Amino acid sequence: MKYLNDTTPAAELPSTSSQQGTSSLRAGSDFRSEQRRLLASFSCDSDLLKFNQLKFRKKRIRFSRSHIHEWGLFAMEPIAADEMVIEYVGQIIRQVVADMREQRYEEQGIGSSYLFRVDQETIIDATKWGNLSRFINHSCSPNCYAKIISVESQKKIVIYSRQPISINEEVTYDYKFPIEETKIPCLCGAESCRGSLN
Ligand SMILES: C[S@@+](CC[C@H](N)C(=O)[O-])C[C@H]1O[C@@H](n2cnc3c(N)ncnc32)[C@H](O)[C@@H]1O
Numbered sequence: 001m002k003y004l005n006d007t008t009p010a011a012e013l014p015s016t017s018s019q020q021g022t023s024s025l026r027a028g029s030d031f032r033s034e035q036r037r038l039l040a041s042f043s044c045d046s047d048l049l050k051f052n053q054l055k056f057r058k059k060r061i062r063f064s065r066s067h068i069h070e071w072g073l074f075a076m077e078p079i080a081a082d083e084m085v086i087e088y089v090g091q092i093i094r095q096v097v098a099d100m101r102e103q104r105y106e107e108q109g110i111g112s113s114y115l116f117r118v119d120q121e122t123i124i125d126a127t128k129w130g131n132l133s134r135f136i137n138h139s140c141s142p143n144c145y146a147k148i149i150s151v152e153s154q155k156k157i158v159i160y161s162r163q164p165i166s167i168n169e170e171v172t173y174d175y176k177f178p179i180e181e182t183k184i185p186c187l188c189g190a191e192s193c194r195g196s197l198n
């Protein structure tokens with residue numbers, strides 16, 4: 001099953017050692033827990049803030065023919081690193097429905113995959129209903145990455161820039177398809193291209 005994936009590693013925070021069993025170390029451990037809680041809340045707040053900004057100040061982007069694959073998404077304004085570029089929008093469906101749809105799409109000859117896994121049970125399907133994010137192609141050396149964030153306890157997939165993006169540059173991220181026997185050749189053209197999407 002080839003679903004687009006997030007899998008951005010969770011922020012690496014200082015770990016509280018399980019070997020710290022004595023009460024004299026409790027204060028240090030409590031301090032680190034508090035630090036961790038604060039760091040987590042800062043990161044959520046900044047995601048929420050950026051997400052609200054994204055709603056009101058959308059990035060100027062367009063879809064157009066791509067050298068990678070059919071249609072792609074392109075920046076119409078410079079985008080700084082670590083910016084929210086666009087939300088991956090589509091129909092939120094469960095795994096069983098995604099499995100049925102995947103088979104149906106294959107039968108209908110829809111070769112491109114617009115199914116993006118949010119978690120074990122939830123998939124976002126942008127095949128027939130979505131926004132411009134559905135045109136983002138894969139690159140083995142991408143300028144963006146996908147991240148799942150929670151906004152008011154609803155999970156959202158957001159595409160972030162990982163480096164500055166110039167006007168007219170194609171926006172890409174790494175699909176992180178699971179490895180399969182039947183390979184989908186990758187046409188990203190990057191020097192570090194892995195040769196296949198999966
Ligand atoms: C979400 S769509 C991307 C938009 C697509 N180019 C279009 O015109 O609709 C994902 C599909 O695009 C194709 N694709 C994206 N990146 C590719 C790449 N680097 N090499 C080959 N095919 C790619 C694959 O068929 C993939 O399943």
Ligand SMILES: [Zn+2]
Nearest residue numbers: 140186188193
């Ligand atoms: Zn590649």
